[in-house]
Amino acid sequence: MLSIFRALKQERVVFVNPLARISLTTPVRLPEPLPSDRLRGLLDLIDSAMGRLAVALVAVHAIKVTDVAQLPLSAPDLTHATLHLRLRGQPHTVYLDPLTRGLVHDWLHERQRQWPASPNPHLLVTTHSAHHPALPPVSYCALRRAFDRTGITPRQMWCDRVLDEARQTADPVHLVQLFGIHPGTAVRYVHTAHPDKALPRIR
Numbered sequence: 001m002l003s004i005f006r007a008l009k010q011e012r013v014v015f016v017n018p019l020a021r022i023s024l025t026t027p028v029r030l031p032e033p034l035p036s037d038r039l040r041g042l043l044d045l046i047d048s049a050m051g052r053l054a055v056a057l058v059a060v061h062a063i064k065v066t067d068v069a070q071l072p073l074s075a076p077d078l079t080h081a082t083l084h085l086r087l088r089g090q091p092h093t094v095y096l097d098p099l100t101r102g103l104v105h106d107w108l109h110e111r112q113r114q115w116p117a118s119p120n121p122h123l124l125v126t127t128h129s130a131h132h133p134a135l136p137p138v139s140y141c142a143l144r145r146a147f148d149r150t151g152i153t154p155r156q157m158w159c160d161r162v163l164d165e166a167r168q169t170a171d172p173v174h175l176v177q178l179f180g181i182h183p184g185t186a187v188r189y190v191h192t193a194h195p196d197k198a199l200p201r202i203r
Contacts, residue, residue, distance in 0.1 A: 042055060042059065042150045042152070043055065043056065043103075045149045045150050046146045046149050046150070047149070048146065049103070049106045049107045049109075049110040050107055050110070050124055050126075050138075050143075050146070051143070051145065051146025051149070052103050052106075052107075052146070053100075053103040053104060053106070053107045053124070054068050054124065054143050054146055054147075055146055055147060055150065055157070056099065056100045056103050057083075057100065058147075058154050058157045058158055058161070059157045059160075059161055060097060060099070060100055060161065061083075061094050061096075061100065061161075061179075062158055062161040062162050062165075062178075062179045062181075063085070063087075063094065064154070064158055065140065065143055065144075065147075065154035065158075066140070067085065067087060068124070068143065069122070069124065069137045069138050069139070069140065069143060070085075070122070070137050071083070071085055071122065071123040071124065072085075072121055072122060072123060073120075073121055073122060073123050074121075075123055076096075076104045076108070076123065078101060078104060078105060078108075081095065081096045081098075081101050082094065082095055082096060083096055083104070087179075087180035087181075088180065088181075088182065090180065092180040107123075107124075111125060114127075114130070115130040115131070117131075118130040118131060119131070119135065120132070120135050120136075121135060122135075122136075122137045122138065124137070124138040124143070125138060126138055126139075126142050128142075162175065162179060162181070162185075162189050163189055163192065163193055165178065165179075166186075166189040166190050166192065166193035166194070167193040167194075169190075170190055170193075170194050170197055171190070172186035172187045172189075172190045173186070175189060175190070
């Protein structure tokens with residue numbers, strides 16, 4: 001799966017100096033990356049279309065599982081292979097690789113088949129939430145079951161994806177643009193991936 005990660009170098013809208021005013025301190029120790037053999041075949045371990053999509057969005061596109069749960073039904077645009085969401089209060093576009101695009105297609109087909117009249121505005125629904133009057137997002141526990149089958153937590157998977165990308169580039173701006181993460185977080189991951197290449201202090 002790491003080879004997929006390295007192939008997903010997509011262009012993003014350039015922000016205006018997103019690293020301004022950040023003071024660099026001693027890098028916080030981050031989790032070690034997951035070995036590649038643990039990432040292979042993860043999707044084969046999951047027995048639901050929703051679970052496979054959730055794991056792919058975290059493992060391939062580093063969308064946190066809490067943000068995955070909040071995705072609106074309008075988020076995917078399969079014609080343009082994109083996913084539109086909000087991260088840290090800002091609009092963010094994810095450019096879907098063929099694998100994830102196929103998983104989105106499979107899930108939308110499954111959602112329509114099982115709950116064609118669901119008024120729930122969220123992309124991911126379950127039997128409990130599809131027709132719940134409060135229209136809630138899918139619960140963390142419902143999503144966590146898919147990750148439990150892989151033996152890797154959502155947090156581990158997210159960290160591994162960001163750290164792998166940081167290894168490929170020493171540019172924290174790239175991480176901000178690709179994943180919509182906070183600039184300080186991007187700097188810490190670059191420091192962890194490249195401890196021998198200390199970044200200059202940013203004023």
